[in-house]
Amino acid sequence: MIDGNNNVNEIAERLLATRSQIYSGRDLRLPKAAEEGGCGVTGFACTVPLAGRFIYEPSVQMQNRGNGKGGGIAAVGLTPEQMGVPREVLNDYYLLQIALLDPACHAELERKYILPNFEVALSTRQPHIDDYRDLPGLEVCPPDVHRYIVRVKTEVLKKFAEQTGLGSLSPRDLEDEFIWRNSYSLNDEFYTSLGEKRAFVLSHGRDLLVFKMVGYAEQNVEYYQLQDFKAHAWIAHQRYPTKGRVWHPGGAHPFVGVNEALVHNGDFANYYSVCEYLKQRNIRQQFLTDTEVSVQLFDLWDRVYKYPLEYIIEALAPTTELDFDQLPPEKQTIYRQIQATHMHASPDGPWFFIIARSQPDKGKVQLLGITDTAMLRPQVFALSDDGEVQIGLICSEKQAIDATLRSLAREDPRFCPVADKYWNARGGSSTDGGAFIFSVDSQNGGKKLTCTDKFGRPVALDSGTVRCDLGVVQVYDKNTADPLKELVNQWLQKGNVESLFTYAMDLPSWSAGDLQRFCKLVVRGADNAKSRSTAIEVLTMLHDRRFYTGDKRGATVIRVAEDALEELLDGAPLFGEPVSRFWRRVNWATRDRLAGPRAGEEILIIDAQGFPPEGDDCDAVLLRKAYQAGWKRFIVYRLRGQRFHGAGLGAETNDVRIDLYGSNGDYTASGMDGLQICIHGNAQDQVAQIAKSGRLVIHGDVGQTFMYGAKGGEVYVLGNAAGRPLINAVGRPRVVINGTCLDFLAESFMAGDPLAGGGFVILNGVEFDQRGRMKPQQAPYPGSNLFSLASGGAIYIRDPRRQVVERQLNGGVFSDLSDKDWRLIRPYLVENERLFGIKIQDLLTVDGEVKAPHEVYRKVGAVKLSILASSKK
């Protein structure tokens, strides 16, 4: 079908059919072992091998996505020295890694499944710490892990070929299948068939290792002492099984095919259907989880059917609706075939996969992230390219990506704590296919990382830029005359933000260290209320705004601004320290000393580092208490994924303003009613849920279900929104999104008549080029569902080329923008201009020509659907 080679089909069928040789007894239809919707997943791939302690950071950051009842990690692209074998052996041999739940069974297992079948290059026990109880919270002793580095004995393989009639397989394919079956049989005898589980295979691929335990993912690193163990790619999984007592890690992720390990966040509604599909292909389950069948599908399509990656992704997440029609005809033909054949195996429900695979024959390591077509699980991709080292990251939360990069940057100056690019995949789409692949290839003796989408289209990066966050900056001396210092101080004292920012806009002509020097001057020069407030403002603008940075790498500019802000804010006195006008600071260590503001103290600075992300001790609770004690202005910085900022303050909070710096977490601004919140950077999921009034500004992208069930509020988003923004919103929310959305914008929107006080969304569909100039995105709204089932409100979409079509609407209707509409939305665009520097003039410019508003913007309004109407006329 795929390449017209009937032989492939025949071999595949024979291969699957002969698996019956290893099956014993009847295939029992067993229920899923546990429901597990939850989880946090993460992974990265890098051109240099990275130590296990770096997978530790993001895992810790996402502990709250698991419950300590299953955590696993996989390492791919290993180093020969650490494995104790030469490079060739590491490439060619299989790493058979076995979890011994009952170490007493080792000899028997070895006698039956290892010694007769394999040439063993190395047999070794994975070292671990002496007593698992030394790891807090670990309740179940992790299994002993025994590793064999093996190849199948020639005569065994020969006999296998004869018995199965698979002699026409390539030797490597034959050996892969032998390995797979050997592990299946081993599991069958020592795991599946038993009440008391004794042992199972963790992984058996080449250049790939898996560890898992009943605990948190990061505890694998600690227990098996992998802190310094290096690999090009790591993935990790925090499991949240709802089944109560778990005493062995068989159900923990990752699961393996042969040369790939898969972790998964979500669950399937059609587990049985997928199992049925696999059963028809003679594939049986042993661990009874969604994740096991996921990797079985991948292995089937990849190793047995030899599908290219693109087709595997299509089979998992089929392209449908408008997206399908937008595919080129030849793709449609193939995709239609794939869907007809495999649709019932396509996992239905919320899921996000991260897969790490080794391809030692190609000298390649890959990291894949694939999302379901409705994008129901959170997912963030990021890429950082220093020229010297490149790293690609995939994660459930952006804040965990930041944590990884931060921990890398702490030890290795080649890394920058801010990625060059963060983005989401649009599931089952014609634009990116809902999947991205990071490949680390060998090139001229070194490694090179590329990132492509499902269709093989590369993700571009700024290249040839220099960093401006390195090097020791000349620390300025109090006594030396410095004309810039004088100037900066003057502007600071006068509160002249504009001049300071304009001055910094010369950045393209500056040398690499100048920005740091400028920022230092700003920080040092801020010595009273006015200058401090000015300094905060100008550094924030440098951090938030998109502008031309010349040859300076954008991510490093953000880092410099953030470092400077942190240094500036660190200068605020803690409670208990001498009074200083203007500000007061509180951190984890001094949280119990929190008190109300003294005369002249305007801002409470909260250093979020060390605060837990939720619960009674989290910094959002501290902020609420501070508000109750009389504080109105807050700056929270060094955020590390903490949640709920701005929630819980109640109604009538019009005089409150909160600024958030760092990696903010989920549910920010949820329930806000009156207050102002400013998020400096990307926001995460569930932001501004049920928001009622107030103002939210997001200097970046925003995650899933943004403003779900909102009742009002004025909101400005610089970048994109992920899936399902404004869903079920009512009342009068007024939102400007300068980017676009993944899909399902304003579904079931019920926000009245916008011209009579109701709500609306202005969707500009623009982005910024490398020079900081605004440009339209490829499509202002790529999703297939816009304003579905809406009964009120409106979308004002910037769509001068009329790219959005009728069939994207289901319950909406296009109409021309009236003067009344323009009068309504213009003030919001004016404010948008003030906040982000996105000029109305530029928005109205199409192909260099300024157009009238109604030529540029279109209105999508509600039409009365019979399904929603009342029975009265």
Added chain:
Amino acid sequence: MTTTTAIKSDLEIQEEALPQRPGHSDWPQEDIERKIRPVPERYRNAIGKYKIDRLAKCISCGRCVEVCGYGVHVKPEGYALMSRPQDYLCIGPACTEAGSDCISQCPQKALVMSLNPNVECFGDPRWSSDLILSTWHEAETGHTPPSHLEFRHGASGGGFDQIRFKFEIPGLDGGGSRVAAEAIDTGLDLNRREDGRPQIHIDIPVYGGGMSFGSVSIHTILAKARAAVAWNSFSCTGEGGYPDRLMPYDDHMITQVATGLFGVREETIQRVRIVEFKYAQGAKPGLGGHLLGDKNTPAVARMRGAVPGNALFSPFPFHSVYSVEDHKKHLDWIKEVNPRCLVSVKVSTPTDVDMVAVGSYYAGAHIIHLDGSYGGTGAAPDIAKKNIAMPIEFAIPKVHKFLVAEGIREKITLIASGGIRTAYDALKAIALGADGVVIGTAEMVALGCVRCACCESGRGCPRGIASTDPELMDLMGLEWATQRLINLQNAWHEQMIGVLSRLGVSSIRELRGRSDVLCYLE
């Protein structure tokens, strides 16, 4: 809020002094007396099980007035003729068997008794006409109905109707020695987590289910709330917002965070002591709430911020919760917003409901509320009703046992709902493993519902209970409705005490999980 900038050093004191403290209402709370008063039917001709016809040959001698012990016959002072018989009070053949009845004693043989044909027209096997009539009787008098009405169970041939207490079956031993009624405690603590959040005690193991403003009238909502105050229990707002008129009863309200998030605001979350997450409804698992366009009147639309006249669908499930870790985050959020509230998680009963319950416990819930499939009003589509989820009498022990095996049964409160019609249903649910129950339809019946199942359509309820139509709403007065519900609860309470006493159990908490006192009719 205070705007002072004076020095505040002691936060705790500060917090206590604040007017707006989460978990506390800052509105004066109204007290409602727990007193039983008779409240007759609000329609002129009340419906009874039996009908007494007075034939023309009656001579108005008044003999029937003398013999009837139930007040059926009335001859008003100064009138020559008899009034129309108050036959809804008649206990029927049980009376004739005794021989001292009006029929046999009438000198003219002018009285005829028959089964009221009306009775055959309403009800259904689950809510038999006997059950409806006994609920009315309980609401009217505050006491257990007379024996001619089967008030303990319906006639569905399944569910609780096939379960009996052993003592109800002649020949089966029913349990221990009797306990004095006054020594019996029907109260329940709802916070068993020991997590530093306040304890909430309710006096009866029953509270009212969520009914939104929009689905039922404001009088219904208020009456439910007031009865909850009287019985020191709770009522629930449902998901249509929190009408201001409920504020005097804040301390006895549960507010719902449901999938449409209609009317959910921080201040409403903060003023209550319990917040309920409605993930699903047993009557229609897999479907969200649904308010048809007609019921979305301007007042309802205002409360929800929606467009009047448009049907309002709540999505299924929560768009922000597609997994258990999302669920935990969701609970964490509400707990952050209201640091003193307890959190209840309402779910339907899928086959893996036991895992859902455990997951909810680990996510931080105080109450897990299982909503079985027998409940639901006319608004639930027939295709969903009773056809999807697991029967509640099966789900309760499944979850109970699973929680016991997990070692966390004593740390979470398990509440069952979905077809709890009578005190006996409630007691059976508890004996199967629940701590308490939530009722919905039973309260509607107490207010005069005839189970016509027209709740969702047009102007809604012909009896003005589940209607937001201004005219229909006024068919029912608030005081009347409140007293009916207080009475109902008293009748139930009496029956609970009776059963507990019969079983030799001094507290409702001891009955939990005692499935040994039950038997199933083959």
